[in-house]
Amino acid sequence: MGSYTLGVQDQPPLMPQTIAYTRYFPRRGPSGAVVFLGVFATMGLGFYYVGLNNAERRELRREKAWTRISLVPLLQAETDRDVVRRLASARAKESSIMQEKQDWAAVDLKEPVKGIKRYGVYDETRQHATPVYYTDRYVAPTYLFVPRESGELLPAQWWRGSKFFTLNPPYHNRSIKRVEEFVASDIHERFLFISLLSRICFICSADWKGKADPINEEK
Amino acid sequence: MEMTKNEDNDEVDYGTANNNVGRDNQTLNRWLAIFVDGLWVDKTPMPDSIPHVPEVGLTSAPLESMAFHFAQYCKPYSEDFMLCKNGTQDPEKCLKEGRRVTRCALDLKIDIILNRINKLKANCDEEWKKHWECLDVKNHNLWQCRNQEKAFNDWYYKDDTRDPRGSDTCSLEEEPVPQVKI
Secondary structure (H helix, E strand, O other): OOOOOOOOOOOOOOOOOOOOOOOOOOOOOOOHHHHHHHHHHHHHHHHHHHHHHHHHHHHHHHHHHHHHHHHHHHHHHHHHHHHHHHHHHHHHHHHHHOOOOOOOOOOOOOOOOOOOHHHOOOOOOOOOOOOOOOOOOOOOOOOOOOOHHHOOEEEOOOOOOOOOOOOOOHHHHHHHHHHHHHHOOOOOOHHHHHHHOHHHHOOOOOOOOOOOOOOOOOO | OHHHOOOOOOOOOOOOOOOOOOOOOOOOOOOOOOOOOEEEOOOOOOOOOOOOOOOOOOOHHHHHHHHHHHHHHOHHHHHHHHHHHHHOOOHHHHHHHHHHHHHHHHHHHHHHHOOOOOOOOOOOOHHHHHHHHHHHHOOOOHHHOHHHHHHHHHHHOOOOOOOOOOOOOOOOOOOOOOOOOO
16 A cells, blocks of 8 residues: 545535625615605605696586576576466465455555555555564565375385386386285285395385376476 | 578477466476475466566577577676665566576577578587587586587687687676666
């Protein structure tokens, strides 16, 4: 046995002489103050645009308001004529209804009376229409009598939504009749039917029975 | 309508707002009065003592597009009516001024429709119609129909000196609040 040569051996990997184990955080990029400044600058710019747009929207609302203000005299004149016509016709109806009564005159809220306020004189004989208010100022009537069967009164249409479950479109006409027949039948089947058609039951109450449906039957 | 009987009757039917007022009691106006118990329909004609005036008969979109021009065109009559209204709430006291306002608006409407404003017979009331049809589509937002509004205003103010665009009319208004003229 003499000298020997080293063959390939399993060596540890090559590593630097010094291994960095200390903490190292390079302070780079913008500082905190700069970040805050950037945020506030962006927000400021954004709010500036918001303010500009709000001013623009305000002007658009002003334009809309002035459009409507400009039209007020026209529409008010139309409504005035209509109100005068309707009140005149109501007064005429009142006179015609009460024509048999000798000393009745249709109430005219503005009819001048002898003296006003505390010096007002009440006309017992009712030669002229006696106003309700003893004042020169115009007072609009609060109440209006319209006979229910006169045909001038349309029932109120509160429901302006889906007409699918309203009173009597053709489909529900049929089902309402079925419910009416059903109510006359045996009791033990009613509960199942009522649970299925719970929506229609309230329509079949006395309020709506037999009355015309103004929504679906408008001419 | 009676006013256009003697003229070229190429008036388009724009629909009616309150057509049962006055002598024309054919159509039904259901939304006038809000009563709790129901709607009050009254077809009685106007008393004969009150002079008859034909109604304007415009729906909301044509009225809105015409509003500024109406304010400019009918300024004295509108102011008169509003001053009268300020004095009293009685509708019967201001009927005369109201009739004048309605006649002025009717005049303006006929002017626009029959193109009496400028003498170009080519486009009659197309510009106006386009504007209010656009308004109908766009929820009556004036800011969404600026192109048509510009075309309408260009047509309305063509060859005319009373064009207020580009001039400072708001802050230089002579009489911002109308005063009673004795």
